[in-house]
Every structure is written in C-alpha cells, then in structure tokens.
Amino acid sequence: MMKTVLVFLEQREGAIKQASIDTWNRVQELVAFRPGVTVSGILAGPASTLQLEGMLAGTGVIFHANDEAFRLYNPERYARLVAESMKRVDATSLFFADTVLSRDLAPRLSVRLQASLLSGCSFDNGRVDGAGCQRSVYSGAALASFAAERSLKIFTITSRPTRCTTIVGAQTSVVVLEPSDCTDADFFPMVRSITMHKGIRDVAEATIIVSGGRGMGSSGGFRLLEELALLLGGAVGASRPVVDEGWRPHAEQIGQTGKTVAPALYLACAISGAPQHLAAIGSAGTVVAINRDPHAPIFDVADYGIVGDVHLVLPKLIEELQDFLQKR
Amino acid sequence: MHIAVCLCQVPDTSSVISFVEGVIDLSRVNEMMNPYDEYALEEAVRLKEQFEGSVVTLFCIAPPSAREMLRKALAMGGDRAFLLSITEYLDTFQTASLLSRAITACYGEALPDLVFCGKHSTDFQSAQVPLMLAERLGIESVSAIIKLEATADSIKVEREIEGGTESLDVHYPALFSVEKGINVPRKTTIKAVMAARKKPVDLLPVIISENPYVTITSIKPLVREKKCTIVQDAKELVRLLRNEKALF
Ligand SMILES: Cc1cc2nc3c(=O)[nH]c(=O)nc-3n(C[C@H](O)[C@H](O)[C@H](O)COP(=O)(O)OP(=O)(O)OC[C@H]3O[C@@H](n4cnc5c(N)ncnc54)[C@H](O)[C@@H]3O)c2cc1C
Numbered sequence: 001m002m003k004t005v006l007v008f009l010e011q012r013e014g015a016i017k018q019a020s021i022d023t024w025n026r027v028q029e030l031v032a033f034r035p036g037v038t039v040s041g042i043l044a045g046p047a048s049t050l051q052l053e054g055m056l057a058g059t060g061v062i063f064h065a066n067d068e069a070f071r072l073y074n075p076e077r078y079a080r081l082v083a084e085s086m087k088r089v090d091a092t093s094l095f096f097a098d099t100v101l102s103r104d105l106a107p108r109l110s111v112r113l114q115a116s117l118l119s120g121c122s123f124d125n126g127r128v129d130g131a132g133c134q135r136s137v138y139s140g141a142a143l144a145s146f147a148a149e150r151s152l153k154i155f156t157i158t159s160r161p162t163r164c165t166t167i168v169g170a171q172t173s174v175v176v177l178e179p180s181d182c183t184d185a186d187f188f189p190m191v192r193s194i195t196m197h198k199g200i201r202d203v204a205e206a207t208i209i210v211s212g213g214r215g216m217g218s219s220g221g222f223r224l225l226e227e228l229a230l231l232l233g234g235a236v237g238a239s240r241p242v243v244d245e246g247w248r249p250h251a252e253q254i255g256q257t258g259k260t261v262a263p264a265l266y267l268a269c270a271i272s273g274a275p276q277h278l279a280a281i282g283s284a285g286t287v288v289a290i291n292r293d294p295h296a297p298i299f300d301v302a303d304y305g306i307v308g309d310v311h312l313v314l315p316k317l318i319e320e321l322q323d324f325l326q327k328r
Numbered sequence: 329m330h331i332a333v334c335l336c337q338v339p340d341t342s343s344v345i346s347f348v349e350g351v352i353d354l355s356r357v358n359e360m361m362n363p364y365d366e367y368a369l370e371e372a373v374r375l376k377e378q379f380e381g382s383v384v385t386l387f388c389i390a391p392p393s394a395r396e397m398l399r400k401a402l403a404m405g406g407d408r409a410f411l412l413s414i415t416e417y418l419d420t421f422q423t424a425s426l427l428s429r430a431i432t433a434c435y436g437e438a439l440p441d442l443v444f445c446g447k448h449s450t451d452f453q454s455a456q457v458p459l460m461l462a463e464r465l466g467i468e469s470v471s472a473i474i475k476l477e478a479t480a481d482s483i484k485v486e487r488e489i490e491g492g493t494e495s496l497d498v499h500y501p502a503l504f505s506v507e508k509g510i511n512v513p514r515k516t517t518i519k520a521v522m523a524a525r526k527k528p529v530d531l532l533p534v535i536i537s538e539n540p541y542v543t544i545t546s547i548k549p550l551v552r553e554k555k556c557t558i559v560q561d562a563k564e565l566v567r568l569l570r571n572e573k574a575l576f
C-alpha cells in the first residue's frame with residue numbers, strides 16, 4: 001500500500017517541466033481518495049520555485065536540490081539524489097513524467113532500489129492505481145495491464161495535460177536541501193553541453209500538433225503546417241515517409257519508430273493512418289483528419305474529418321482560424 | 329575492441345494481432361529483428377570497421393526460432409551469436425539480469441568495451457532492458473543516442489532531448505541504446521549471407537534466478553471508440569473545435 005509518494009520535478013534550463021507539474025497534479029488526484037497518503041516532491045537543479053505558484057494542487061513538501069551540480073542531467077548524481085529522497089520521506093512509490101530524462105533515469109533506479117518499474121503509464125480513464133498500470137502494446141492493437149511485484153514502485157506517466165484545472169485550497173511548501181556529498185565528485189557519463197533548437201516546440205511536449213504525411217507532397221508543402229502551428233501555438237509533426245524523404249527532421253516523426261505523443265488536439269493532414277503511426281497517438285485528445293481519400297483509416301480514429309485536398313483545405317483553415325482568433 | 333550487441337525479436341508490424349475469444353493470438357505473427365536493434369548492430373559494425381581486430385558478438389534471448397533472425401544479423405556484420413533459448417515470458421528485469429550473466433560468462437571480468445542495444449522494443453516499448461543491463465554490469469551508459477564518436481580512449485555521444493540535443497562524455501566500458509537516425513543500416517549482400525552461414529550461433533544455458541519485478545495480468549483488445557463526424561469545410565471545423573473544451 002502507498003503511504004508516501006515522491007514525485008520527481010524536472011527542470012531544463014531552470015524551467016520546471018509542465019509534464020512534471022501535470023504528474024504532480026495527477027498524483028494528487030489519485031491520492032485524494034486515500035486518507036493517510038502524503039505526497040512529496042523532489043526538484044533537481046536550480047530553478048525559481050515561484051513558477052510553481054498556483055500550479056500545484058494538493059498539499060505536500062517539495063525538496064529542492066538547488067545546487068549547480070544538478071543544473072545539467074547527470075545520471076549518477078540524479079540517481080543518488082532520488083534514492084536519498086526516497087529514504088528521507090520513506091516513500092514506497094516514485095512518479096516521473098515520461099520524458100527523455102526519466103526514460104534514462106528510471107531503469108537505473110529500478111535496479112538500484114529493487115523497485116518495480118511501470119513505464120509509459122497513462123492516467124486517462126483511471127488506468128493507474130497504487131499497484132499497477134495499463135499501457136497499450138503491439139502498436140496500439142492491445143491494452144496490457146501490468147502489476148508491480150515489488151514493494152517499491154516507480155511509475156513514469158504519459159498523460160494529457162490537465163487543462164484548465166482550477167486549483168483551490170492547495171498548500172505546498174518548498175524546503176531547500178543542503179548540498180549532498182555527491183555534488184563535488186565527477187560522475188560519468190557527463191553532459192558536456194546542451195543545444196536547444198531555437199523557436200521550435202517539441203512534439204513530445206506540445207498541446208497541439210499539426211502533422212503532415214506523404215500527401216503534403218514536398219518539404220515546401222509543410223510551410224502551410226508551420227503557419228498553422230504558429231497560429232495555434234503548436235508543433236509540427238510528421239509521418240515516417242516524410243522523414244525518410246528528408247522533408248522534415250527525425251525529431252518530428254510520430255509513430256512506432258518516432259515519438260509517442262499525447263496532445264489535446266492532433267491534426268493529421270494527408271496521413272493515411274497506418275498502424276505504426278496510430279500506435280503513437282492513442283492518448284491524443286481530439287483528433288482531426290484531412291484526407292482526400294474518404295476510406296483512409298485515419299478517419300476511423302478521428303473525431304472530425306474533412307474529405308478534401310490539403311492544399312485547398314489548409315489555406316481555408318488558416319484563414320478561418322486567423323479570423324476567429326482575431327475576433328476573440 | 330570487443331563489442332556486444334543485444335538483439336530481440338518483435339512481431340512484424342504488418343502482421344495482424346488478433347484475439348480469439350478475448351485471448352491474444354500471436355500464432356499468425358511473423359517475428360522480425362526489432363527495428364532499433366538494426367541501428368544498434370550497424371553502429372557496432374561501423375566501429376568494428378574503424379578499430380581493426382574488433383569482434384562483434386550478438387546476444388539474444390528468444391525462442392529457438394530466433395536463429396533465423398540471428399543469421400541475418402551475422403550477415404549484417406556480426407561475428408558470432410549466442411542464443412539464450414526460452415519460451416516463457418520474462419520481464420525486463422529478468423531479461424537484463426540474464427543478459428548480464430551471459431555477457432559476464434562470455435567476456436569474464438574484463439567485460440566488452442562496448443555494448444549496444446536498441447532504444448526500445450517495438451512490441452512493448454518498455455525502453456528498460458538497456459539501462460537495467462548497464463546497471464547490472466556496473467558500466468556507464470547513455471540511452472537513445474543519435475551520434476557517436478569513439479577514439480581509443482574515450483567516447484562522445486549525442487542524444488535528443490525535448491527541443492534540443494545533449495552532448496555527453498563517456499568512458500569505456502560503456503553501454504548505449506540507439507535511436508533511429510544514428511545511421512542507415514546496410515543491406516545484406518548474397519556474399520555476406522553465404523559468409524554468415526559459417527559463423528557460429530551457439531546456445532547458452534538459461535538459468536533464471538530472479539523473480540519478475542513486473543507481471544502482466546491481462547492483455548485485451550484495444551477498441552478505439554471514436555466516431556468520426558465528417559464536416560464539410562474549414563469554417564464548420566473551426567466552429568466545432570471552438571466548442572470543445574478550450575482547445576485554443
Ligand atoms: C517497422 C516499421 C516502423 C514504422 N514506423 C513508423 C512511424 O514511426 N511513423 C509512421 O508514420 N510510419 C511508420 N511506418 C510506416 C507506416 O507503415 C506507413 O507507411 C506510414 O505511416 C505512411 O505514411 P503516410 O500516411 O504519410 O503516407 P501514405 O500511406 O502514402 O498516405 C498518404 C495519404 O495522404 C493522402 N493524400 C495524398 N495526397 C493528398 C492531398 N493532396 N490531400 C489530402 N490527402 C492526400 C492519401 O489519400 C493517403 O491517405 C513504419 C513501418 C514499419 C514497417
């Protein structure tokens with residue numbers, strides 16, 4: 001049984017990840033019905049905790065390892081910090097947002113702490129409880145239920161952002177940690193530097209994704225999607241042939257050999273809807289498809305569809321949206 | 329240089345996964361090499377070409393039928409293969425533990441200089457085995473790398489993070505899991521396929537001494553319950569989306 005739950009709060013360049021905040025809030029929802037369960041957080045690296053004001057639901061203490069040594073991800077240092085924090089609060093469950101960092105860190109911790117690792121759990125439809133989780137497998141053809149066999153459990157969570165939740169009566173406090181022993185020594189692998197792609201939103205973190213397939217015709221065809229993404233504050237995604245053709249970078253590929261995404265709105269333009277593509281959008285909120293073939297399988301998973309040529313529909317859509325956003 | 333590559337089998341995604349009376353039926357599924365493992369293998373073979381005298385050894389835990397897949401991997405440039413033949417399901421922790429024992433048995437205390445894995449297996453997408461294996465072997469590791477530059481005494485790698493890339497310094501011995509985009513795996517030639525027939529595929533004894541950390545309690549068909557509303561034009565679409573919960 002869960003008694004104390006620890007949530008890992010991730011920062012990059014001082015910005016605390018929205019996905020971590022969402023995870024905290026989801027965990028609070030989960031424990032709301034379990035009296036006696038307390039939630040603690042561990043924030044690794046220098047960041048202003050003012051960003052958290054009004055963002056976190058529930059009650060709990062957040063331990064902040066404010067040390068420069070945690071600014072960049074270091075697997076060994078981070079693993080030690082999390083392991084120490086688990087001990088400090090006597091936690092039996094550890095939650096991460098499913099990110100590049102947690103995918104690197106969680107398996108290490110699973111072995112070190114002899115803890116069950118349940119990764120890629122979705123919180124939608126109550127698919128996570130204290131003992132296990134559900135996740136789609138075989139390219140989205142099946143839903144598997146996993147049960148944790150160890151008393152310590154680690155969860156990584158992929159779930160749609162909690163939109164527009166109003167947070168009332170929340171009470172969280174921050175405790176800054178003393179630098180620990182592991183901050184002076186050199187541990188490898190060591191991140192030497194990070195380079196951010198300026199002005200590009202990552203599909204893995206976007207709330208809105210406008211995605212294009214082979215039917216966009218060329219790299220030039222994606223200008224329409226870039227325009228649309230800019231308008232909506234979203235990211236551009238792509239199917240595999242688009243990446244293989246070199247029209248878009250691999251970082252934008254969505255699918256079984258690309259990224260798994262969970263935006264609130266997924267707009268699939270000239271994408272046929274192959275199982276390998278659909279495998280990665282199962283957790284998307286509203287799905288809209290634009291395709292000239294009325295029998296394209298993408299329509300089977302869409303909420304709204306337009307049958308038509310993207311080169312005609314998209315300019316109209318951009319125009320309508322501009323109109324709407326201006327009036328608002 | 330001694331290089332180990334861990335390969336697994338996954339259902340070919342074009343084969344249909346069906347259910348018979350609610351129970352998953354994999355009998356009509358074709359197994360193939362996990363796509364990410366092809367990138368892992370290619371990276372290993374490129375290093376073998378860079379560092380003269382290197383040996384690439386393949387490790388695979390799978391049913392006996394995986395021999396065929398290992399033959400293909402040998403044709404792609406592996407030198408020898410070890411198959412740990414099992415038929416039951418192992419969780420990622422058991423898999424990593426078994427691989428770790430096989431690698432230690434093969435190389436002894438010295439360990440291989442490098443171990444390569446795929447980023448994840450495409451059937452369950454756990455992305456757990458590689459770093460669990462590194463932890464068990466007690467070596468440095470980095471997941472999902474997209475670039476690798478090795479010299480005789482150190483390694484620089486890159487990997488994608490959300491919205492950017494991260495560069496890391498690593499020492500030997502090390503384990504990497506490999507992301508798509510790191511290389512383009514070579515096509516096998518007839519000559520390579522013939523040569524692969526002479527390379528050894530050995531069975532290693534399997535002792536499972538760990539209990540699973542995670543068990544599967546059920547696998548059910550995933551029914552997508554969406555019903556698509558076909559709308560006439562962009563104007564209508566914007567009107568409908570506007571009514572949805574605060575999309576934009
Ligand atoms: C091991 C493996 C892994 C894979 N991994 C991935 C992956 O990660 N991601 C992925 O996406 N795919 C993946 N695939 C490939 C997948 O099987 C499909 O081939 C791919 O998704 C198809 O991409 P597409 O829909 O863009 O192209 P197509 O299937 O060619 O579809 C193009 C669509 O555009 C429509 N169209 C064409 N012109 C227009 C127009 N002017 N206006 C409107 N509609 C138009 C057509 O009607 C058609 O439906 C993988 C395959 C394998 C074997």
Ligand SMILES: Nc1ncnc2c1ncn2[C@@H]1O[C@H](COP(=O)(O)O)[C@@H](O)[C@H]1O
Nearest residue numbers: 334336389445446448449454455456457
């Ligand atoms: N049964 C196995 N035998 C050998 N290697 C494996 C096995 N399972 C997983 N791996 C390796 O671990 C990687 C990631 O697998 P997973 O953690 O299952 O997603 C694969 O790409 C392989 O390199």
